Structures are given as C-alpha cells and as structure tokens.
C-alpha cells in the first residue's frame with residue numbers, strides 16, 4: 001500500500017467507525033432497564049448517576065482528542081520521516097521547550113480530570129440526611145430488603161423463572177399436564193424457555209429481571225441503603241441510580257440515592273457469587289410519596305396483596321401516561 005493510500009485508508013476507516021458509533025448510539029438505552037442493542041448507559045435517574053454520566057462524557061472527549069492527536073503524529077512520522085523521504089536523520093537529542101510541554105500538558109490534563117473526579121467521589125460518599133433507610137441483605141441467591149425505619153418489614157425477592165411465568169399464565173394443573181412427563185434437564189429447560197418467551201412480552205416483564213416481590217421507594221427522597229451479605233460476597237447495583245456497593249458478610253457498607261423520576265428500575269448482583277449469580281435481580285419501583293406510604297402501611301400490616309395492588313395501580317397509571325404522551329407526539 002502506498003503512503004497516500006495508507007492515509008486514505010486510515011481516514012476512511014476512522015470515518016466508518018465514527019458513523020457506526022453514531023448509528024449504534026441511536027439505539028439509546030432506556031431508563032431503568034436494559035434494551036436490545038443499546039450502546040450507551042441506562043439513563044440517569046439520580047444526581048449521582050447524572051454526575052457519573054457527565055464525568056464519563058468528559059473523559060471520553062479527552063481520550064478521543066488524545067487518541068486522534070497521537071494518531072496524527074504517528075502518520076506524520078511514518079510519511080515524512082521514513083528512511084526513503086528523510087535519508088539523513090536529524091541528530092537532535094534535546095529540546096527544552098518540547099520536554100517541558102510534554103511534561104506540563106499531561107499534568108494539566110490530569111488536573112482537569114481529577115477535579116470533577118474528586119467532586120464525584122465526594123458526592124457518592126456525601127450521604128445527605130436520609131428520609132428512608134433500607135437494609136439490603138444478599139443471600140445465595142436472593143435479596144432481602146428491610147425497611148428499618150418504616151415499619152421494619154422485610155421484602156424477600158426471588159427472580160421469576162421461565163417455569164413461574166408459564167405457571168402464572170396456564171395454572172399448575174395445566175402445567176403438570178404439559179410438562180410433568182418431561183424429565184428435568186436441558187430439554188425441559190429449553191422447552192420452558194421457548195414457551196415462556198411470548199409470555200414475558202405479554203406480561204410486560206424482562207427475562208432474568210422479573211421478580212415476585214418488587215420493592216418501592218418514594219420519589220425525590222434521599223434513601224440510605226445499607227448493604228450486607230449472609231453468605232458470600234455479592235453486590236447491590238442499580239445502573240440508573242449510579243449505585244454499586246459490595247455486599248460483604250459480617251460488614252455493613254452503604255450507598256445512597258435520590259431518584260428524581262418515577263418508574264421501574266432494575267439492577268442485579270454484580271459480583272460473581274456462585275451458580276445462581278445471574279438469578280438475583282433487583283427491581284425497585286419509584287412511586288409518589290402517597291403511594292409509597294400506602295404501600296409501606298400495607299406491608300407493615302402484612303397485607304402483601306394490597307401492597308401489590310398499590311404498585312400495580314401506579315404502574316398502570318404510569319403506562320397510561322406514557323401512552324398519552326406517545327399518542328400526543330404523533
């Protein structure tokens with residue numbers, strides 16, 4: 001490849017890469033849950049997550065500028081200073097201005113990164129005065145969330161499996177009739193997987209991110225989340241909240257979040273903890289303060305049916321609002 005062709009090829013390659021990135025970026029990630037083909041981070045729902053995203057963007061711009069700058073230098077060196085075009089090389093070994101510049105400029109870049117970085121770290125560990133304290137205990141393989149200062153009740157959460165989704169749709173009797181004779185194993189798992197696929201869509205649930213008991217928090221309130229574990233090391237993580245905290249047995253760590261929008265937010269255990277690591281999602285419903293208080297009162301009274309109905313009503317109202325907005329946009 002000639003020199004000119006090489007420059008052309010690298011330029012065209014870069015352009016294609018940039019275009020692909022932009023095209024893929026069009027598949028923006030949703031709020032609170034993953035979506036197929038997404039490239040970006042899930043939308044931010046708390047001040048901490050917003051700061052994380054802003055910091056990420058800043059660093060991405062700096063990295064891109066440095067990478068392009070170094071690439072341009074490399075191309076210049078390859079084209080202008082190879083043995084053929086530059087047969088008698090310069091014998092310079094020192095250049096004070098250049099040496100000061102390539103020491104000072106990187107330091108300045110690091111300072112530009114360090115200031116928002118420390119600000120973000122400070123925000124993550126700020127723990128503003130809490131309106132609500134929840135203690136999350138990780139177990140192999142499910143979560144317990146105890147509302148320490150709000151009735152003291154505990155919500156135990158298990159992931160809904162393909163089998164549970166099918167059972168909820170056709171009932172236990174029909175389930176036994178259809179699958180009872182199939183021996184447990186990969187064939188049965190595959191059957192359940194295929195048969196449950198349309199049911200997840202129908203019920204508006206995400207596979208591996210659907211749970212039997214969702215937890216709720218009020219919108220625009222500061223929540224302190226104490227995180228611990230009863231067995232091995234797990235991790236409590238909800239992307240849109242910018243919260244990620246190791247759950248270590250025998251220790252209590254903490255994270256905080258202040259969700260500013262209502263909706264459903266999913267997260268999961270993010271430390272490889274054992275065979276069902278992939279089966280311990282977290283589903284949080286951010287609802288109005290009134291709905292939260294009603295839900296907490298129902299949970300304290302051990303009326304989980306009523307509690308579920310309250311969250312369901314909130315979800316329906318939210319869906320109706322989204323549908324209205326969508327139709328208004330057309």
Ligand SMILES: [Cu+2]
Nearest residue numbers: 234269273277
């Ligand atoms: Cu885990």
